[in-house]
Amino acid sequence: MKIYRADWLVTQDDSRAVLEDAALAIEGGLVSDVGPAADVLARHPGAEVDDLGASAILPGLIDAHTHVPMSALRGAADDKALFAWLGEDIFPREARWEPALLRVSSLLSFAEMIRTGTTAFWDMYMLQENVFAAADEAGVRGVIGENVVRFFPQLGGATREALFDRIRANAEAWRGHPRLRGAVAPHAVYTTDPDTLLACRALADEVGWRFGMHMSETRKETADCLAERGARPIPYCDSLGILRADTALFHCVDVDDADLAILRERGCAAVHNPASNMKLASGAAPVPRILAAGVPLAIGTDGPASNNAQNMLRETWLAALLGKLASGDPTAVSARTALDMATRGGAAAIGDPLAGRLAPGSRADFFALDLCTPGLQPVNDVVSNVVYAATGLENRLTVVDGRELYRDGRYLSLDWGALLAEAENLRRWAGQR
Ligand SMILES: [Zn+2]
The missing domain is CATH 2.30.40.10 (Urease, subunit C, domain 1)
Incomplete structure (x- = not known):
């Protein structure tokens, strides 16, 4: 003791x-x-x-939505709209990842988290075995999601079956880890189709992993989903039966009361990303309405390419301030409410009721x-x-x-000097186009 x-x-x-x-x-x-x-x-x-x-x-604060390997892209492309930023700057670089650099960039993110009081995270990225290994080494707690889109080949596999077999192998390799769990993480409604989403849900159930995706991040996403699928993103996903109590939905900016009723009914957690939403001008999540609807609400930094920090104290501060500004009500999101989101809300998002509080029996x-x-x-x-x-x-x-x-x-778990030396390789990689 x-x-x-x-x-x-x-x-x-x-x-x-x-x-x-x-x-x-x-x-x-x-x-x-x-x-x-x-x-x-x-x-x-x-x-x-x-x-x-x-x-x-x-x-410890819980960063409930991030993409830890993207610290390699910190500052590499800023000041653009979401879809142009993804298409012109992010996806082309990600197509030529070197797996060894994924370890370095993940460790760099964990070093930032550990330095600033974050102890757990929900990550969504590709080639997740590298993130698992880095998180194991760093000593942090987390849910590590493998990103899935409808296009193949993708970084994680030449075909969907190849990717899913890799996920199955990772699930086997990391089963029973004391701090780390996996997740299947379809990227978003606009990068998947019904067949992909159903297959992802079935795989998560098969391997006993959690489930999460970007959801309702922008009005454009809603308009496109209405045009293509005939429903708003949340009712569309709910009609497929993929939203459950193990599900975390990232952003939830453009959500209406009917969307929130579905999230409450299914037991999903929502994750607010104030810095990313402000930087990409995606909008402000209706924090008071989400909380009033009884939906567990966490805070995430989003990736270090769209924030550009993974500092949850900064993010919690922004969540309080943006909640007031967006609602025109200085009482809308208090310091205590914001801290609740960063701790207990985060615990709900990662599915660990022992985290996010200090009481007998807690983590x-x-x-x-x-x-x-x-x-x-x-x-x-x-x-x-x-x-x-x-x-x-x-x-x-x-x-x-x-x-x-x-x-x-x-x-005490990382060699910061060695990591700093390796960070130079990230800059070289990010600079190539
Ligand atoms: Zn994200």
Whole structure:
């Protein structure tokens, strides 16, 4: 058992308790005790105590939608509309991926996440075995989706059967991993057809993996789907029977009340991506309406090519501000609501009810912000400081599954110097057209 003490502990438990002078006991990758420091220390005499002093411990943030290998494309193409950006800049580069670089770019993303307090993620990309290997090495928790589109050959396989056989092999290879699960992730309604979507759902069920896709990201996507499939994206997918309680839907910008009723009925989670939606001018997801509809709502950065950061504190701040601006209501998305989305909402999206909170029995996944920084003083309201003032760089400790991955400037699971040297290869790759 190990006990961490800090001046503040934001539990995100069912009562959203925020404790001053508090402690957290962990054992075997789980939280075993939480409470006022004096009580926790008295209950566990002899336990190792790590006093973090003037810090705030929070449950690890969950980046519920990203494409981690795309850190290689950070800054390679900006300031364009979604469909032009994908067609002219992203897809041509992705067609010539070198698998070894997928490991490097994934590790670079995990390094950014670990540095800024993110402990878990939902990833969607190709050649997922590389992301699995990098996530295993980095020590993070996550759902790793293999992207599927209707066009073949694609990067993951010459034919659909070849791709699906690779997914089956990955499912076998990573079955039972303590922190990582797979998912089948059809890209979007506009890059698939009914046959592809049904085959993806059947494969997810066959291998016992989760399911997720980009959904209702733009008005154009809705208009095209209405023209081509005769229904809006969510009713169209629901008519195929592919939306279930294991499903995460990324973006959900252009959703109406009937769409949200379907998501609630099926138990799907929605994932809000404020920076990506603002940068691509896709629109603003109706956060208050999604929450009022009873749909679990998480926050994701989207990929580092369309954000361009994977810093969930930045994203949580934007989710609060964009929610207010888009609704014209400064009370629409509070700091607490945004933090709920980044923690407990994320846990719903990755399908891990033990994540996103610090309570007895929950995951020992957490981070600790150093409050002795000018931007985080005074501590009138620690949640306000975390959501509205913190940048992520105040983080001094990241723990996943009870294991320290970052501490006071040092990575403990990654060789940052070696990774930095390899990042130069990403720049060379991204520069080729
Ligand atoms: Zn995305």
